Amino acid sequence: MRYTTLIFDLDHTLFDFDASVDAAFAATLSHAGVDQPNGHREAFAAINLGLWKQVERGELTPDQVGTLRFEHLIHRFGIDADPHAMAADYIAGLGAGGDLYPGARDLLDELLPDATLALLSNGIGEVARAKITRLDLDRYFDAIVVSGEVGVAKPHGAIFDIVFERLGHPDKATTLMIGDSLTSDIRGGIDYGIDTCWYAPGAPADASSGATYRVARLEEIPAVVAGR
Ligand SMILES: [Mg+2]
Structure with missing residues (x-):
């Protein structure tokens, strides 16, 4: 991997x-x-x-x-x-209310045996926790960090520090940030010194992101993770 x-x-x-x-x-x-x-x-x-x-x-x-x-x-x-x-x-x-995108749970199930997963959300703690519990997401993630609970948000390095701390300081070289937002997920990952995967299903083909990878479908992510 x-x-x-x-x-x-x-x-x-x-x-x-x-x-x-x-x-x-x-x-x-x-x-x-x-x-x-x-x-x-x-x-x-x-x-x-x-x-x-x-x-x-x-x-x-x-x-x-x-x-x-x-x-x-x-x-x-x-x-x-x-x-x-x-x-x-x-x-x-x-x-x-609301649900995961089609294919999202299959993606997590596929990745879980081979990788340590963390969830990093900019949002209100009460909302995020309600979703996480209702959708049974706890079982996938070794760390769940919600900006509203920790008082700092992506893209700031301090929230990535919290994730890394909770994961036991994994190697940055084999860590990937995956998200849709250029200003929070991708900017944050780049500034923190980790590789990034921009999930951009509707973005124009020529949109520049600075991300290490760009995918239009969740199904493409396992190949990125595996290095295929
Ligand atoms: Mg997002």
């Missing part, structure tokens, strides 16, 4: 995050009395993206994002609701 330690991102890499967001957001709006959403979902996506970029820059903590995104949404659309209640509703919904 070319790589014997694999660090996986969760959302948009193994987990179908968009489907879980759609369901949780629709339920949250409905509970807040917004029965005919009109641009709310798109606006929420943009608000989220901006706030998580601020987390990557160290300007916000992941847990601050939980309520702030609904404060922004309420302000933007003049919704008469409590942002804390909406945030709690949404977080409960996010943890309760």
Whole structure:
């Protein structure tokens, strides 16, 4: 095996995050009395993206994002609701719904006998833990590190330090970071001095990433790991 330690991102890499967001957001709006959403979902996506970029820059903590995104949404659309209640509703919904991408569990099952796996997620602890438990992911990973629980996020080296510490300091030369985000997963891996595999199912063919490898399908990852 070319790589014997694999660090996986969760959302948009193994987990179908968009489907879980759609369901949780629709339920949250409905509970807040917004029965005919009109641009709310798109606006929420943009608000989220901006706030998580601020987390990557160290300007916000992941847990601050939980309520702030609904404060922004309420302000933007003049919704008469409590942002804390909406945030709690949404977080409960996010943890309760959604599934792995087709093929993701098969991938983990295939890799597990030959490699040590870690999960490294930028997200809210409560949401990540609910998904991990519900989807029985604990059994695959020797370390599960969620930014909201440790107070530091990808791409910062401090969160990779925590992963390496929990794994007993594996060799960086045989460790691979696998994820969809260039700014958190790939940037973080490069800066930490490990090889990276960019999971980019929809990216343009000429998109430059700096990643060591690029795959469009999860099924391609075992060949990368094996060095074939
Ligand atoms: Mg991701």
